[in-house]
Amino acid sequence: MVSDESELVARVCQGDRRAYASLVARHLPAVEVYARRILGDEYLAQDVAQEVMLVLWQRLDRFNPEKSRLTTWLHRIAHNRCIDLLRKPGYKTLEDAREPAAQPPTTQETFGAASIDAALCELPESQRTALVLTYYQNFTNREVALIMSSSVRAVESLLCRARGNLKKHLETDQ
């Protein structure tokens, strides 16, 4: 699969649209889901994912396969774009802007997907990024450190704090 991917990369650099479509099909879902978990907003996440795919089309010559995997490079671009958005003054997700629910959450909602996604959004940005990249995107700590321009030790520490905060959240909910 890796050599297959390097062949696709070489073909995209030469302007092959079919090879580009294959790479997009392979990487777009992961980048979109990552951005959604970091930003907490479906539409902004889709914008970020499409911007990353545009970079894949226009700037693939800047990718160095000796330094990282293609998915790591794309997530690094997505990460930087998400950080730009999160640090803009007055950043507010559509989920934040929604009216609070009239009914209190059901037990299923309290312990379910909505609850975990809300708890993730409450984590500090760096802890959330480290956890999402490691747990949901399946990157190694070394790759996460590369994406976040950090060290492996710092990533381990962020993960510890992120999981500690989530455990507290889980205990409070229960």
Place this chain on the structure above:
Amino acid sequence: MSPERESQRRARALIEALGAEQSAWPDAERQFILSALADSDVLKVLHKQEQTLDEWLNQSSVTANLDAQAVARQISQSYPQKPALEARLGAALERIADLFAFGLWRSPVAASVTLSVGIALGTMVYVPSEDWSNAEQYSFTVIGEE
């Protein structure tokens, strides 16, 4: 610290960071974490807690909604593969605008305004204690006397 306590500490740090799932642990350290886990009741309790957290984390169900084929077709047909000069300049300007939006301009502007007000006030309000307007004449006088 004894080697045994050091390995317990490292195993604890890895479980706390990476969770209870063995596949998430680094290949090189998996066996060592498993032996540390077998030897310590404290680690077993921690492992159980992390397992509960993992089960909770696994309930997250964020899915991708974009149509990859449509996105690929739209981008590759609408954009040239090498961006034109004006597009690159536009991107650079956008980055500069972003810098301003982040408020990075506020500190230098505040410092410049403070300095300008200081100079203006100093020029208007401060009166020198000695009159040096005839200093040149005075110096000539001194030289002339010699």
